[in-house]
Amino acid sequence: MARSAPALDWAWHLTPATAAAVVAGGAYSIAAVGQTSGLPASYALLVGAAGAAAQGGADLYQRRPRGHLVARCTAWLTVGGWTAATLATGTALTWTSTGWWAAGTAAGVTLAHGLVRAEETAKAQRASRRLQKWANTHAKEWHERLARLFRLEGHEVEGVKPWKSDVGYTVRVRMPSDTPELPADAMRKLSADLRLPKGGSIQILDGEVHGEVHIRVTAKDVLAETIDFPEDLSATSIYQRLELGLLPDAEPASMPMADTCALEIGQTGSGKSNLINVTNVQLLRTVDAVAWHLDVTGAGISLPWLRSWAVDGTSPVPLIDWTADTVEEAHIMLDVAIAAINTRKMAYQDLMHEVDDDKIPVSPDVPAIILVVDEIAELPHDLLAKLDTVVNTGRAARVRTVISGLRATQDVITAAMKKQSRARIGMRVSDPEELHHLFPSGGSRLNPKAAAHKGSGHIGAPDEDDVDGDAQPFKCYRIKPKVINAIAPKLADRRPTVDAVSLDTEPGRYYASRWGRILPRLYKNKQLHAATHPYTQLDVLWPPLDEITGTPVTTKGKPRTTAPTPTTTPASAGGSESAPVRPARFGSQALAALLAAPAAATAPTPAPTESSEGEVIRAEFGRVVQQAGAPADRPNPVPQLLTDAHNAVVAAGGRMFTADLATKLDMEPLVLGSELGKLLRDVGIERPGKGSVRIGKGEPKSGYLSETLAAAIRAYATNNTQ
DSSP states (O other): OOOOSOOOOOOOOOOHHHHHHHHHHHHHHHHHHHHHHTOOHHHHHHHHHHHHHHHHHHHHHTTOOHHHHHHHHHHHHHHHHHHHHHHHHTOTTSHHHHHHHHHHHHHHHHHHHHHHHHHHHHHHHHHHHHHHHHHHHHHHHHHHHHHHHHOOOSOEEEEEEEOTTSSEEEEEEEOOTTOOSOOTTHHHHHHHHHTOOTTOEEEEEEOSSTTEEEEEEEOSOGGGSOOBOOSOOOOBOTTSOEEEEEOTTSOEEEEOOSSOOEEEEOOTTSSHHHHHHHHHHHHHTBSSEEEEEEOTTTOTTTHHHHHHHHTSOOSSSOSSSEEEOSHHHHHHHHHHHHHHHHHHHHHTHHHHHHHTOSSOOOOSSSOEEEEEEOOGGGSOHHHHHHHHHHHHHOTTTTEEEEEEESOOSTTTSOHHHHHHOOEEEEEOOSOHHHHHHHOTTOGGGOOGGGGOSTTEEEEEOBOTTSOBOOOEEEEEOBOOHHHHHHHHHHHHTTOOOOOHHHHOSTGGGGSTTHHHHHHHHHTTTSOOOGGGHHHHSSOEEEOOBOTTTOOBOOSSSOOEEEOOOOOSOHHHHTTOSSSOOOOOTTSHHHHHHHHHSOGGGSOOOOOOOTTOOSOEEEEETTEEEEEEOOOTTSOOSSOHHHHHHHHHHHHTTSEEEHHHHHHHHTOOHHHHHHHHHHHHHHTTOOOGGGGEEOOTTSOOEEEEEHHHHHHHHHHHHHHHHO
16 A cells, blocks of 8 residues: 655755754753753763764865864864853853853854855865866867878867766867868767777767867767656746757757747657657647647557546546547648638737737647647648648747658658758668758768667757757657556646637637547547546537548538547447447548448439530549449540559558559559559659558558549549540
């Protein structure tokens, strides 16, 4: 049984001056009590002598100055002598004895305070002299080393500064005007000349003025160690920097978030998912920002943070304010975000005028909205366009993004995302070209081997003065699922809510019922906790669909409404006749269910009419559900192979590897890839992510998305009508 009673602290946290006053008070008490009880005076002399002996031994052990030793021993003997004299004469309670005691106490307190100040000053001076001697020695060595290795003349080593954590030091060098920089192979030569141990490194950075170079020498590999997430969960603000890990000098690796977007890139197994979780916890520590997640591959970045609310019930509110787990929900979320950006800019003009700033001042009442996006390569082009709009226009409205992907290449990261994301993180990669593409100042100095350990990477972000610096290696904090579940309830009580102004838009009406749409998909076979009821026991709104593109229309049209979803048994919610739940389009189960529906339940296809022009295709989230209107004397404009491939991919859940699709269609994979590729190129359709498809948690392989094939079908039909 855990005990909640506070533990007693027996430690004496006394200053030297306070300790002197306590000793004096004890002497007066002994004298007063001893006078009435007949305490012999010799006892007081014995205690004073014992105190002086102990004080002398302590001073000798701590190597204090001899004068200080004598002063402290004399003070003990004086206290013992006064107490003995008072006991012998029985005058402890007279004004004369009390006056001498008060004067002695004041002198003792002053003496103790002065001695300590003098010792601290002397100690600091000794440390400074040692440091100066160390720096001078190293400066001379570095001056000779630079001249010997690079044949420099006219350079000057202006200082050598050790790091606080004693893992390395920085050398500040003023370069000659004819050689303002060190050669490209300087890091390798210096590492070899210093005989650095495994894990040590050299980093060369530009100084504060032109012609100045900072050489950072890491003698201990901080990045090789696993660094657990700090226990500090104190409340923060989005105006503060988000601390993600440690730099090689053991200083915090951090980035700003209020005014800038961020990119987090890392290959499979590099620790990118852990980095996202650390970013999440630092966002959730704030009291003036809400986190929205966009992850159409199963909401993996949200589930650890929702468990304490949705399953355990230890958190009264969801820590993640909104999660988009499907492409449909992502459209709704981004439409709400874009509308909020436009509304905030107009509605909060007076607030910006009051603080004399062109950006909205955030607070718990008007929180910043941070969109954390994972698996960016899996998003279709129309979603990427909306995300670009948020990135380009959301700064003044305090709507910012943290975008994550597997690769730092042009086919994954759009130009807007790269240009507007001044905070960039590249986790461990095997190809240095990706780092050079991610970091504008990478060049030949950015070495992937400097962050070779799992969970390490490079970080480049504006500093405290909003100046962009070079990317530096860092090690991300490690946070595990059980730790997340333990700290989540501690963060729940500080979560702000989205302001009413941001939701007073047409798309904003779909915000309130978000969890009614999402939770039945995320927790199909789990019992939802009663804490979710206030968010799910209400009418669930679904936006109407565009008949051509199949995407939600949130700015016009009447939304479709379903009855409140029974949240206590989500597994059975989909089968309730009295409260039907609309299937999650873009989800594999919903698409498969649509294909498996009996023909009798489908309305007969209308016969073509003479007034029909071309073929009309009606699609619902990438699945062609009806084709009608093609004249009998005109061949179907959609190639049969494309139609068959689309139906097979939809039946498989919306995504399918090329080899599996070839087996389904009884074709050779190479032949299928060649034929389908030609059909897509003929109408200008490109597969996202260079054709790579991820299914589940496996490695991405060449494959097809139902959305891509549906877009090609629409393109063939459209071209036929023109």
